[in-house]
Amino acid sequence: MQAIQALEQRFSANHFDTNKPVTEKQIEQLVYLATQAPSAFNIQHTRLLAVVEPAAKAALKAVAFNQQKVEDAAVTFVVLADTQAHEHYARVNEQAIEAGLYDQQMAEKMLEMVAGNYADKPGFSRDEALRSGSMVAMNLMTAATAVGLASGPMIGFDPKALQQEFKIAERYLPVMMIAVGYEGAGNWPKKPRLTTEEVLVKDARPGQTHPFSQ
Template identity: 30%
Template sequence: MDLREVFKQRRSVNFFDAKRKVSEEEVKKIYAMASLCPSSFNLQPWKILLISNPEEKKKLRQAALNQPKVEEASVIVVLLADIKGYEEINKVFDDMVEKGYQKEEARDTYAGLAKSLYGNDISARGFALRNAGLFAMSFILAAKYLGIDTHPMDGFEQDKVKEAFNIPDRYEVAMLIAVGYHDKEKPLLTRLRRKNFDEVVIKM
């Protein structure tokens, strides 16, 4: 499937075939593709809570406005944005030095730059969520490339999700992504209208 077809065929599926499962190996393949997405300083400030156990899905459904697809989808990705991700700059810098991107003597300057950009609560939250968003869209498109359907979910109560799964304060719940296969007995409707170029673009 070429890239244009991936975009055309990707839909936010509301009805999943609960009998068709996505294996962990398939999720790993999706992740391997999605992990190639860009991130600020290559910090990759995200974690994934992968939920497939039926009892855990029930708990999540209660925190996700009781949406049935939480239980019907094969797997739910709880995408966590790490607001302290900038603190791992030294690990990233080691890789940069080893591969010739940076020289060792620039370490303190580089770490200071990351801290100055992301070292307060407001900027750290924005940093984490923006980067998690890049990963989320990459994950969704990679899934479609592999023939697997998804639905990005913003309908959840963050406090309840964090409480249900003991998620530390350093993480924001960026998004839930339902992963599985469309229930073909419930056909997709025609895609809703997208804004055209002239409606969106402001020329300067």
Template identity: 30%
Template structure:
């Protein structure tokens, strides 16, 4: 039977941060690959894609993360835990995207040199701006993963409740890379009930027109 896919409106309206995962339902590697392959179409500055994804499947590693992620039970219950990483240096060479721009004729070699220099000296000269670069881009990937998962019938839960330095130790993550968020992936535990969805700030509250 072909499962009906949600259109984007249904998908956005029904996506929830699913706090309870069924530990008996595994997530296949094929499905995880489908989710990631779709999600990487997310936009990024210069198409630099300054991100990496750690797919944590082993119980032992998830236990280690759980202990440094406020003991959140979903880290153990969900069959797959993703760590979304952002590279604060991702706009620099040797990122191969710069050469691709030249190869595709999207930019000249001189243009590329100018953009890289401008990025280093004007756009992202401080650590704060470099972290913003890594966090903003990798957060778009994270959201894209959560929507892609929902599209394929898989539930997700984002988390920022963790001790970043300890998570970096567990996975040997270098200093210039941030752990943007963790995402649990799997299937809802049907024996549980989600809390009601909280309201969102309205258009009138958040949009200022100029």
């Protein structure tokens, strides 16, 4: 499927086919495609849990206000974002050097810039983690559509209970959950969107008043 079709056809699914599992390979492919998303300085904040086992799904459903799709979907991804991901930047540098993109001097400069931007800046680090995690989440949903799967994003869960139940350290921010599986019967179609005219200021100029000026 073309990217344009996947973007247009994705919808938020509530009902999944409970008789059709997805394979580990499919899960890996979705995560591979999802993590092609960009992140600032290529920090790559996002980590994922794939919950597939029935008892694990039941535990996840319990912390997700009993949303049935957590049990019905073949897999529910818990998208996490590392609020201290900058601490792992040496690994990003290592790969960039291996790929011949950076030399040692450039790597050191990048490390310095990353530390300057994020170390001791918890608010900005959290915002950045959430941005990165959200982009991976969107990629995952688009990729799911492209390979014939349905997806349902969720923020309806208790983050503290989730972290406790699935032993997620404090530094990892639960960005959202995404139920993924084959489409079941009874879903609403994709909902209408605001028009481009309503959301876009064409040719914005400094000092110009526009609908978002107040």
